[in-house]
Amino acid sequence: MSQRSQVMRFVVACATSVSLIAGVAMVPTTSANAVSVGIGAKKKVLTTEQKNAKAALDKASKDLTTKEKNLAAAIKSQAKAAKALEKATAAAEISSVRNVKSASKKAKAKSKAAAAALKKAKLANTKAASLVARRTVLRDIAQAKVIRLDAKYAWLINDISTLDCGAGTDVVSASGALEHVWECGIVYMHEDGDTTHVKTTANKLVEVRNIGLQTPEMKKGSNPAQCGATQAYENFKSLMPEEITIVQLRSLTNGTNNFGGGARPTRSVYKLNNATGAFDIDVQTEQLKAGWSMWWPNAAEWVHNKEYLDLMNDAKARGVGLWNPSLCGPAVGEAPLIWFNQNAPTIGSDTEPAFGEYVILYNQTTASMDLTGWSLRDDSLNFFWNSVTGTWMQNKNKFGALVLKPGEHKIVYIDNPAGYPLSPTEYEYFNWSRNAPGAQLTNGSINGNYANGDGIYMQDKSGNMRVSMTNPCTSTAMCATPKWVTDIISTSRANQIIPIPVALTKVANVTRDRYNPVVTMANSASITTIRTPLLAKGYDVSATVGTPIDSVLAPGTPAAIATAIDGANVVGTRVGIADLLGTTRTKLWIRLASGYNTFPSIVGLTTQQATDALTASGFKNVTTVTGESVGGVSGTVASLSVDGSAPGTRHLLTSVIVLTVNP
Secondary structure, eight states: OOOOOEEEEEEEEOOOOOOOOOOOOOOOOOOTGGGOEEHHHHHHHHHHHHHHHHHHHHHHHHHHHHHHHHHHHHHHHHHHHHHHHHHHHHHHHHHHHHTOHHHHHHHHHHHHHHHHHHHHHHHHHHHHHHHHHHHHHHHHHHHHHHHHHHHHHHHHTSOOTTOOSOTTOEEEOTTSOEEEEEEEEEEEEESSSSEEEEEETTSEEEEEEETEEEOOOOOBTTBOOOTTHHHHHHHHHHHSOTTTOEEEEEESSOOEEEETTEEEEEEEEEEEETTTTEEEEEHHHHHHHTTOOEEEOOSSSOTTHHHHHHHHHHHHHHTOGGGOTTTTSOOOSOOOEEEEEOOOOOBTTBSSOTTSSEEEEEOOSSSOEEOTTOEEEOSSSTTTEETTTTEEOGGGGBOOSOEEOTTOEEEEESSOOTTOOOOTTEEEOOOOOSSOSSOOSOOOEEETTEEEOEEEEEEOTTOOEEEEEEESOOSHHHHSOOHHHHHHHHTSGGGOSSSSTTTEEEOOOTTSSBOOEEEOOOTTOBHHHHHHHHHHTTOEEESBTTBOGGGTSOTTOBOEEEEEEBTTBOTTSOOSOBOTTSSOOOEEEEEEEOTTOOOOOOTTOBHHHHHHHHHHTTOEEEEEOTTTSOTTOOOEEEEEEEESOOSTTGGGTOEEEEEEEEO
């Protein structure tokens, strides 16, 4: 029996419907032992330090002995000079009495010389005594260092494996979540105000990054300590005195924070309360209450995020610690009002569409406001790290000549919107992140005890925290959008999280004022979303020549944009499409792609079953092309392919599915 193959063509207007799922990336955990510094390695360091300290003590002692000998010689010289002066003075007096003119003159000269010699001897004596005093201090310092290092070495090699402090147990937090005690032990030393070293009961040294805390950085190389760093460090030390404070290290996950070439366990540190006998003193809480830390939430370690945010906000309201506006110098000048947008969506591989993250600065006063030398930071170090030189940014993150007139505002883009001409009300704040330029701010979210987000902090020339804003907001007053923000957003480019909020990137050109947009694949972007901002800016938007978008896909239908052209010009060429706020208006052709809907397996199905399967898979308007169907033929689908040669211009909007049918 012969078989006859019939080709039936189905036109499928396709639409990509990709859901963006917000979640936490799971990272393989690393055991605490794997990231610990061994006691043996630390012993070597301490042994070297002890050797150097003892050598320094020997040198200081020898130097002191030399200076003491010099002092003894100076004292002897002074005594000798004093006797010579006494003898010369007596001879001068005898000559004067005898009235022997020549002898008297000679005796007086000798007496004067003796007096000068005595004066010189006294100065030498004083200097020698001063040197002895100084060398004694240096010797004592060197001696104290040797004693301290000897004690530290003795403490370090002491076995604390029998210390019972709850390692391996679970503790119920205030939010009801179980925190695991991964390690416990005794505080060895502190790095700064949010990092401490603990000697665990496994006799390992662990560098711990405290969950929830972000304190200013201490001195790094030639870069000075940031404002408040020393105070935060000293407060941390007072909370956990070294070598005597017993602590538990808790967290939900055995996670680490990679910094400086090593993986540091991220932990909530609780210290033993001698009054209660329990580990019920949350060190992070105390640091935040005192105002010495910004909020540093961790999505994976969410247990205390909301609690710590409330504590920071309370410290800010009280103006203590970092929130003292004159902590590091006089608070010169008024601070602007600020508002920031952080909800920059991730679209394809573009994690930071231009204009996605910005801060609005507003001068609410009646006088000009000089912000030259002021700076912005978030709750991490993203604006402070220079990936080129590997050093703290120092002046590189400071505003240049920036003066706000009364009632004036600036929209400050955190990332560099390259290729976009900026208006007089916009400011380009280059991102010198240690990461590749991209989204820097964590979107704010809050649900019960869970909270995650970010903050923007503005510092004056002295480094004082003058004004800040944190998302998520935690009260009705904090969550209300001020009228000044609404007014600015409604009249500026700030209302566009992305210029055309469908993930446009733009190809810059040498004039920086014209471009052809490159329209990337826009996940879940609807036709309405595409058209509305374009139409509002004066573009004549069409899908293909002579074919309105809505004639094929209804408004609101998900679609993926493939390319955009201006007439016959190709993407990226310098033609008449201006910036959205410009004056040049041209027709913009947008070419839609069929998207990423997965073709179902339809081999062996009838044509109706195949149509139903395609429709169920997300393909829209599945119909038979007029004149290309084989009417009345029954059978099953034998194979499927994509036909790129659809009649007319329909291939710009559709994918053509070729079904080979066995009758």
